[in-house]
Amino acid sequence: MQKPQDEIDTINNKSRRKFVRGLSLLLGGSVTTALLSGNALAVAMAHSITSVSTLNSVPTFAGKIFTLSQLKQLQRICAIVIPKSDTLGAAEVNTHGFIDNQLFHCYEQAEQDKMITLLALIDDVAKQQFSLPFFSLNDKQQYALLTELDLGINNFDEQQRTDFKSLKQLICFAYYTSEVGASQELRYLAVPGGYKGSIPYKDSDASWGSQGLYY
Amino acid sequence: MTEDLYINNSKEVYDAIVIGSGISGGWAAKEFCERGFKTLMIERGRVVEHKKDYIGENKAPWQQPLRTKVDNLLVKQQHHIQQQCYAFTDATKHFFGNDKDLPYTTTKDSNFTWIRANQLGGKSLLWHRQSYRWGEYDFSANKNDGHGNDWPIRYQDIESWYSQVEKHAGISGALDNLENLPDGEFLPPFEMNSPEKALQAKFAELYPQRPLIMGRTAHLTKPTQLHLSQGRVQCQARDECQAGCSFGSYFSTQSSTLPAAAATNNLHIAPNSVVHSLIYDEGSNRIKGVRIIDNEDLSEREYFAKVVFVCASTIGSTQILMNSTSKKFPNGLANSSGVLGHYLMDHNYNAGASGDIDGFEDELDRGRRPTGLIMPNFYYKPDAKRGFLRGYALAGGAYREGWQSVQHQDGLGLEYKNKLKQAGKWRFGLYAQGEMLPRFDNQMRLHPTLKDKWGIPQIEFDCRFSDNETNMMLDAAEQAEKMLKAVGLVNVSSGVTHGPPGLAIHELGTARMGRDPKTSILNAYNQSHDIPNLFVTDGASFCSSAVQNPSLTFMALTVRAVDYCVKEMNAKRI
Numbered sequence: 001m002q003k004p005q006d007e008i009d010t011i012n013n014k015s016r017r018k019f020v021r022g023l024s025l026l027l028g029g030s031v032t033t034a035l036l037s038g039n040a041l042a043v044a045m046a047h048s049i050t051s052v053s054t055l056n057s058v059p060t061f062a063g064k065i066f067t068l069s070q071l072k073q074l075q076r077i078c079a080i081v082i083p084k085s086d087t088l089g090a091a092e093v094n095t096h097g098f099i100d101n102q103l104f105h106c107y108e109q110a111e112q113d114k115m116i117t118l119l120a121l122i123d124d125v126a127k128q129q130f131s132l133p134f135f136s137l138n139d140k141q142q143y144a145l146l147t148e149l150d151l152g153i154n155n156f157d158e159q160q161r162t163d164f165k166s167l168k169q170l171i172c173f174a175y176y177t178s179e180v181g182a183s184q185e186l187r188y189l190a191v192p193g194g195y196k197g198s199i200p201y202k203d204s205d206a207s208w209g210s211q212g213l214y215y
Numbered sequence: 216m217t218e219d220l221y222i223n224n225s226k227e228v229y230d231a232i233v234i235g236s237g238i239s240g241g242w243a244a245k246e247f248c249e250r251g252f253k254t255l256m257i258e259r260g261r262v263v264e265h266k267k268d269y270i271g272e273n274k275a276p277w278q279q280p281l282r283t284k285v286d287n288l289l290v291k292q293q294h295h296i297q298q299q300c301y302a303f304t305d306a307t308k309h310f311f312g313n314d315k316d317l318p319y320t321t322t323k324d325s326n327f328t329w330i331r332a333n334q335l336g337g338k339s340l341l342w343h344r345q346s347y348r349w350g351e352y353d354f355s356a357n358k359n360d361g362h363g364n365d366w367p368i369r370y371q372d373i374e375s376w377y378s379q380v381e382k383h384a385g386i387s388g389a390l391d392n393l394e395n396l397p398d399g400e401f402l403p404p405f406e407m408n409s410p411e412k413a414l415q416a417k418f419a420e421l422y423p424q425r426p427l428i429m430g431r432t433a434h435l436t437k438p439t440q441l442h443l444s445q446g447r448v449q450c451q452a453r454d455e456c457q458a459g460c461s462f463g464s465y466f467s468t469q470s471s472t473l474p475a476a477a478a479t480n481n482l483h484i485a486p487n488s489v490v491h492s493l494i495y496d497e498g499s500n501r502i503k504g505v506r507i508i509d510n511e512d513l514s515e516r517e518y519f520a521k522v523v524f525v526c527a528s529t530i531g532s533t534q535i536l537m538n539s540t541s542k543k544f545p546n547g548l549a550n551s552s553g554v555l556g557h558y559l560m561d562h563n564y565n566a567g568a569s570g571d572i573d574g575f576e577d578e579l580d581r582g583r584r585p586t587g588l589i590m591p592n593f594y595y596k597p598d599a600k601r602g603f604l605r606g607y608a609l610a611g612g613a614y615r616e617g618w619q620s621v622q623h624q625d626g627l628g629l630e631y632k633n634k635l636k637q638a639g640k641w642r643f644g645l646y647a648q649g650e651m652l653p654r655f656d657n658q659m660r661l662h663p664t665l666k667d668k669w670g671i672p673q674i675e676f677d678c679r680f681s682d683n684e685t686n687m688m689l690d691a692a693e694q695a696e697k698m699l700k701a702v703g704l705v706n707v708s709s710g711v712t713h714g715p716p717g718l719a720i721h722e723l724g725t726a727r728m729g730r731d732p733k734t735s736i737l738n739a740y741n742q743s744h745d746i747p748n749l750f751v752t753d754g755a756s757f758c759s760s761a762v763q764n765p766s767l768t769f770m771a772l773t774v775r776a777v778d779y780c781v782k783e784m785n786a787k788r789i
Binding site for chain 2: 080081082083085089098101102105106107108143146147150151165168169172173174176177178179182183185186188190191192193194195196197198199200201202203205206207208210211212213214215
């Protein structure tokens with residue numbers, strides 16, 4: 001049991017950490033990052049980009065936080081939030097499995113519970129509207145339901161919308177720190193070889209997937 | 216390096232013992248060794264070998280099980296304090312102390328964050344590498360407004376020593392020709408990106424007294440022959456420095472001072488040796504050596520030397536002196552003045568402002584620059600009308616947003632994915648680093664009953680920011696917001712926070728220098744007023760915090776003190 005004072009301290013620590021982190025991002029470089037350079041050191045130190053073991057199939061066992069059916073549901077949500085395009089999407093790189101593991105290791109109980117409650121809510125609304133669990137809806141229905149949640153309209157309120165943003169944040173973190181997300185969807189360079197203040201950029205270019213220590 | 220670099224038991228009377236292997240200790244050892252002195256460097260923690268022990272280096276996030284984050288349980292059990300440091304990540308966590316073994320207390324209503332790095336290299340592995348000379352006004356600030364004691368040195372006393380350490384360490388920066396932030400022996404500065412260049416020009420136009428300059432940092436932007444000969448090469452702009460750098464591109468003990476010291480064959484290192492206290496001989500009024508508790512098996516041993524340099528970090532050094540009591544010094548060694556432990560300072564990072572920059576959409580920067588920009592303290596001249604004493608610098612930089620800034624936006628599917636992929640808005644921020652006044656009340660002391668696992672009394676902090684620091688932060692937020700709006704940023708917001716001292720990790724004071732032995736611990740050469748063969752050259756010796764990051768001044772003071780000590784020893788006065 002956490003005492004109230006401990007809770008307050010935790011919150012203060014977190015906001016302070018966030019502030020100092022913001023500061024460090026600015027002092028320590030930038031949120032934006034690296035590009036390939038042809039230099040030999042960079043090549044020598046570059047990560048080998050191995051092929052990803054794709055987990056495109058439906059989950060077959062329960063996770064550390066989520067039940068098997070919750071994981072299946074989460075996989076569908078991941079697929080809709082960040083779908084496959086020229087590059088693999090969130091579901092194909094096991095974002096759902098990563099989120100389960102990350103929630104278990106790096107988040108508090110309250111945040112774990114929030115995500116479980118959110119999945120239950122999504123399922124409840126699916127059953128109300130379509131008499132089917134979310135997982136069994138077609139792509140269009142799933143997309144429409146999540147869009148309502150994302151906007152906090154119809155069956156969803158502002159708090160639920162906020163909770164879904166938290167889930168989207170987990171999905172984004174999982175995807176853009178994955179090998180596919182960081183190095184194929186975005187541009188990754190382990191060893192930039194130096195800093196250049198300006199290079200050309202156009203809308204079709206990807207931003208940097210490599211961010212040093214600070215993700 | 217010699218095969219017997221690391222020792223455990225030794226009966227030898229060394230020419231010099233250096234306690235600590237961080238920025239100050241590394242320099243002290245190098246300087247003694249290069250003068251032919253048989254030197255023993257004592258480190259309380261484990262050995263960290265350059266390159267080999269940088270176990271978190273160059274790992275992509277997907278190669279880390281928790282993608283840069285640290286497991287809750289580990290944080291709770293071992294790092295609940297250390298995790299507050301911005302640089303605490305999966306790739307760096309092994310360079311931070313284990314809070315379970317390193318307890319400390321704070322008095323009611325006070326708070327202090329004590330970040331620890333107990334291993335060979337100390338915090339030189341983890342530092343932020345910002346390297347600034349102090350100016351004339353910084354050394355005379357205490358005298359001018361009466362807070363704290365007068366520094367016994369002025370800029371000219373330390374100027375040539377700054378030059379010496381800069382050339383060896385490798386400091387990048389631009390020649391900015393500023394009145395109170397003297398230029399040094401610089402390697403080329405890092406580049407600014409285009410929005411930064413534009414803002415620099417705009418600031419120059421609107422605020423000619425408040426220049427925005429490239430941060431000066433201990434990175435090899437263009438290594439010299441000396442650096443290359445040490446196996447150090449050009450900075451690759453990874454900005455993963457605190458994981459360790461096998462390129463040796465930033466200054467650390469491991470990359471710079473240790474190889475130089477080891478090359479003389481005069482260096483020995485006693486790792487895993489927690490200094491309990493100094494051995495003082497009242498008859499000769501000299502330090503004879505140090506008492507050690509083994510870090511791992513808690514056994515005791517002693518080492519002996521003709522002179523002792525205490526470079527164990529500000530709080531660590533003073534803790535050692537406090538725990539070294541005798542009939543003559545019942546309240547801590549070399550503490551006839553009674554000020555040991557007092558005048559504890561840090562810097563104050565509790566204000567900032569940021570906003571969006573219009574334009575530059577067809578540009579991006581490339582590489583992860585390991586420094587930002589700085590607007591040096593523009594309040595260095597005293598002014599009674601300001602409402603507070605001393606001043607602050609504003610550090611910042613421009614960056615283009617990425618997916619982190621888009622993730623909370625509405626949207627799903629391909630359109631959302633495409634938005635996340637693209638570079639977003641340019642943003643710019645300025646964050647304060649404020650001076651903290653030296654105040655007698657801000658102190659550390661030995662806890663009367665609590666001890667750590669080595670049997671050494673724990674530290675109790677009684678330290679808080681005063682109204683002067685709080686008012687300064689309010690001003691910093693206001694000024695930063697005003698300036699950012701004036702130079703054309705949009706959606707500008709500012710704020711102050713209320714973090715306690717400590718987290719800037721610039722702890723200073725507690726064994727201050729001074730002209731008067733009645734009110735200070737050390738003389739103008741970091742030598743104890745009371746005991747001639749005892750020196751403290753780290754942050755503990757500081758009389759004020761100034762605004763600048765202190766590490767470059769640790770280096771210069773240390774090198775200067777060794778030079779003096781060797782001359783005194785040769786003249787048989789020590």
